[in-house]
Amino acid sequence: MSNCDNCASSSNCNKKDKGCNKIESKYGNFKKIIGIISGKGGVGKSTVTGIIAVKLAKAGYKVGVLDGDITGPSMPRILGISNKRNLIVQKEGSEEVKFIPAETEFGIKVMSLNLMIESEDQPVIWRGPVINNVLNQMYVDAEWGDLDYLLIDMPPGTGDVALTVMQGIPLDGMVIVSTPQDMVSMIVKKVVVMAQKLKVNILGVVENMSYIKCEKCGEKIRVFSKKSAEEQAKYLNLPLLSEMPIDLELVENLENGTAEKYIYDNKDYDELMSKVCK
Numbered sequence: 657m658s659n660c661d662n663c664a665s666s667s668n669c670n671k672k673d674k675g676c677n678k679i680e681s682k683y684g685n686f687k688k689i690i691g692i693i694s695g696k697g698g699v700g701k702s703t704v705t706g707i708i709a710v711k712l713a714k715a716g717y718k719v720g721v722l723d724g725d726i727t728g729p730s731m732p733r734i735l736g737i738s739n740k741r742n743l744i745v746q747k748e749g750s751e752e753v754k755f756i757p758a759e760t761e762f763g764i765k766v767m768s769l770n771l772m773i774e775s776e777d778q779p780v781i782w783r784g785p786v787i788n789n790v791l792n793q794m795y796v797d798a799e800w801g802d803l804d805y806l807l808i809d810m811p812p813g814t815g816d817v818a819l820t821v822m823q824g825i826p827l828d829g830m831v832i833v834s835t836p837q838d839m840v841s842m843i844v845k846k847v848v849v850m851a852q853k854l855k856v857n858i859l860g861v862v863e864n865m866s867y868i869k870c871e872k873c874g875e876k877i878r879v880f881s882k883k884s885a886e887e888q889a890k891y892l893n894l895p896l897l898s899e900m901p902i903d904l905e906l907v908e909n910l911e912n913g914t915a916e917k918y919i920y921d922n923k924d925y926d927e928l929m930s931k932v933c934k
């Protein structure tokens with residue numbers, strides 16, 4: 657459903673399909689903007705964002721990632737660019753600033769607060785309105801250029817910043833990430849209901865850490881819930897985009913800063929990208 661469906665002026669509006677209250681990027685053109693969200697932190701939302709980004713880049717798309725999880729930004733680590741920086745350029749004699757996204761080995765453009773502060777272990781002790789402004793600025797003032805996909809790693813839950821993204825940024829769709837024990841919880845349901853109320857299209861749900869694969873026989877062992885991922889997704893009335901294993905090799909690569917290459921080469925994660933792109 658379009659954001660404009662309920663608007664009385666939609667027939668003669670020149671911002672059709674973007675929504676008249678949406679903010680615009682000054683230096684970016686995006687064919688699709690997709691938000692990745694979860695009910696709570698720690699379920700793998702940023703990891704899933706990284707996987708989708710790398711697989712899209714591998715498929716030849718131009719991709720950007722906006723790390724909107726301002727108080728827990730982890731995209732630079734996942735994409736192996738913690739040592740890079742988002743440069744801030746100011747025109748002489750003007751207050752206007754422009755941010756330059758950092759680029760990963762495979763050409764993914766990344767904006768993250770962790771690439772702007774001196775050291776990544778410094779906490780961000782800001783209140784909601786300031787965080788909202790930072791997120792908006794990373795969207796509006798960054799030199800994204802022409803991208804096929806902008807992925808936004810959203811903060812977990814239904815708080816202020818998630819509301820800002822859903823209302824202010826012209827999202828084409830949203831991916832919900834959950835773990836088996838949370839799939840049927842009210843925490844995830846709240847995110848679903850919020851998206852529906854704000855008329856944001858939900859592409860589907862990713863069940864992360866669904867199972868471990870037996871190294872000897874390859875059997876999938878569901879550690880957290882006996883119910884299948886399909887059953888869990890059915891409860892939410894959403895398509896299942898992927899069920900992802902607990903992947904210790906991924907964790908090791910995340911720790912070593914080599915996850916981008918690992919994801920690029922690992923065919924197990926191909927399915928997710930193809931469903932998100934559909």
Ligand code: ADP
Pocket residue numbers: 694696697698699700701702703704730864865900901902903904906907910
């Ligand atoms: P969120 O963005 O939801 O807070 P993260 O993506 O940062 O979550 O992941 C939280 C932790 O779980 C990280 O340490 C990450 O390495 C780990 N993790 C995420 N997905 C998996 C997975 N499929 N297998 C093993 N560990 C994972």
